[in-house]
C-alpha cells in the first residue's frame with residue numbers, strides 16, 4: 001500500500017498495532033498459556049538440576065535469543081536481584097559463525113554449537129517464525145541426538161521444526177513480524193516463569 005500522507009502512515013501504523021493486538025488476544029484462547037506454563041516449569045527444572053538454556057534463531061530471532069539469554073544471565077525485573085542463571089545465545093560468536101560458514105556451511109553452525117556445548121538435560125530453545133530455517137532444524141536434530149530437551153517458539157504450521165520439539169508454542173500466524181512480536185512476549189513470559197519457579201521452589205534467593 002503506497003504511503004504519501006501523514007494520515008495514510010497513521011492508518012498503516014494503527015493497522016499493524018491492531019493485527020498485533022488481535023493475535024495476542026487470540027493466543028489467550030486455546031492451549032497457548034498451558035504450553036507456556038509447562039515450558040517455564042521445564043526450563044526451571046533443568047536449571048535447578050544444574051543444566052543450562054541454549055537459544056538460537058536467525059535475524060530478529062537471533063536478537064531475541066540474545067535478549068532472552070541476557071534476562072537470565074543478568075536481571076529480568078529491576079526489583080529482583082539474584083544470582084546469574086546459565087543461559088547462552090548461540091547467535092553471538094562472529095568468529096565461530098564465519099569459520100563454520102566459510103569451512104562448512106551456515107546451516108551447520110547451530111548444530112555444531114549444540115554438539116560442542118550442549119549436554120544431556122540442557123534445554124535448547126529454537127526460535128523460528130517459519131519453523132523452516134535449516135540451521136535451527138539442524139540444532140534441534142543435534143539436540144535430540146544428545147539428550148537435550150528441545151523447545152520451539154514457532155509460527156505458521158510449525159514447519160518441520162515442530163516434530164523436532166519436545167515442547168513448542170506455535171503462533172497461529174504466518175507474518176514474520178507479527179509472529180516475532182508474539183515470540184518476544186512469550187519469551188519474556190518464559191523467562192519470568194522460570195525465575196518465579198526457581199525463587200518459589202527455593203533454588204535461588206533474591207538478594208537485598
Ligand SMILES: O=C(CO)[C@@H](O)[C@H](O)[C@H](O)[C@H](O)COP(=O)(O)O
Pocket residue numbers: 058059060061127128129130131132133136176177180
Ligand atoms: O526480523 C526479521 C523480520 O521481522 C528478519 O530479520 C527475520 O528474522 C529473518 O528474515 C529470518 O531469517 C527469518 O527466519 P525464520 O523466522 O523463518 O526462522
Ligand SMILES: [Zn+2]
Pocket residue numbers: 060177180
Ligand atoms: Zn523483525
